[in-house]
Amino acid sequence: MLNVKTFMFNLLQENTYVVSDDTKECVIIDCGAYYDQERDALTNYIAENGLKPTHLLATHGHFDHNFGNDTIYNTYGLKVEIAEEDNNLISDLPKQFQSMIGVPLRREYPPVGRFFKKDEVIRLGNHELKVLKTPGHSPGGVVFYCEEEHIVFTGDTLFKMSVGRTDFDGGSYSELMHSLQSVLAPMPAETVVYSGHGPKTTIGEELRHNPYLQ
Numbered sequence: 001m002l003n004v005k006t007f008m009f010n011l012l013q014e015n016t017y018v019v020s021d022d023t024k025e026c027v028i029i030d031c032g033a034y035y036d037q038e039r040d041a042l043t044n045y046i047a048e049n050g051l052k053p054t055h056l057l058a059t060h061g062h063f064d065h066n067f068g069n070d071t072i073y074n075t076y077g078l079k080v081e082i083a084e085e086d087n088n089l090i091s092d093l094p095k096q097f098q099s100m101i102g103v104p105l106r107r108e109y110p111p112v113g114r115f116f117k118k119d120e121v122i123r124l125g126n127h128e129l130k131v132l133k134t135p136g137h138s139p140g141g142v143v144f145y146c147e148e149e150h151i152v153f154t155g156d157t158l159f160k161m162s163v164g165r166t167d168f169d170g171g172s173y174s175e176l177m178h179s180l181q182s183v184l185a186p187m188p189a190e191t192v193v194y195s196g197h198g199p200k201t202t203i204g205e206e207l208r209h210n211p212y213l214q
Contacts, residue, residue, distance in 0.1 A: 004018075011034070026046065158195060159195045
């Protein structure tokens with residue numbers, strides 16, 4: 001059984017996830033820890049539960065989902081794994097931050113560890129996370145889907161009763177709608193959705209009530 005620990009980090013209230021199973025292996029998804037106390041909260045949780053991080057995964061390359069990548073590298077030696085289509089976003093997080101927010105980000109980040117392959121499957125202890133492409137919010141947006149346990153981590157592709165913005169560079173409303181209909185909508189209704197912001201939901205609930213999935 002997967003255990004999902006949710007942290008809400010930084011001023012944009014981004015959701016960072018530590019996902020583990022009974023082997024004590026874990027993956028960190030979208031490490032948005034910005035403040036020192038947020039970084040400490042994440043690493044303390046991992047230490048206190050005796051977890052072994054094996055992957056740092058990013059659903060996309062926006063800064064609010066990657067603020068803490070330096071801490072994960074410095075603590076566990078893990079570099080971020082992401083879709084190559086978002087390399088231009090994540091390759092210079094301080095520049096991205098300054099261009100969007102207007103103030104400098106004085107941190108140094110390691111380079112990308114590797115890019116996802118076609119039909120990538122991430123091993124997590126006794127479980128698998130399928131990497132499914134969902135462009136629209138960003139060119140390289142992906143979701144991580146555990147089919148066995150009906151859980152999906154959607155980043156900023158799908159929120160409870162909403163979807164991610166498409167007015168950033170590289171965003172596309174038509175691609176986002178296609179991602180929703182072709183990748184997420186066909187999942188079982190009981191699939192639990194862990195989004196990049198806001199509360200969790202289910203595919204069934206979104207199909208019934210989210211106007212973007214009608």
